[in-house]
Amino acid sequence: MGKASANVLFDPVHNSCCDLDVEKNPELKNFSSILDFMDRIPIKKALTDQRPIYRSHLSRFWKNATYDEQSKL
Structure with a gap:
């Protein structure tokens, strides 16, 4: 991860x-x-339960996230 995200x-x-x-x-x-x-x-648990978010997961998400222009409404 870059310097900005380290803070x-x-x-x-x-x-x-x-x-x-x-x-x-x-x-x-x-x-x-x-x-x-x-x-x-059951959706309440998904909305309110607090789970740890790992930096590696965030990093992987942003590394692989893409924008699909054709899906834009």
């Missing part, structure tokens, strides 16, 4: 799509029916 700070919170903790965000109480639904489906 990236990784925080465990950066590794989750969303945080559905009502204690941390009381506004979520307004969405209790949606949160109840989310508790019943």
Whole structure:
């Protein structure tokens, strides 16, 4: 990885799509029916579970990522 990426700070919170903790965000109480639904489906784990992201995975992703101009909407 290049010099610029060597200074990236990784925080465990950066590794989750969303945080559905009502204690941390009381506004979520307004969405209790949606949160109840989310508790019943497997996608919640994928959205909220925090897993380590390894630098090697990031490096491999950016090394192999491409842009497909024909898929552009």
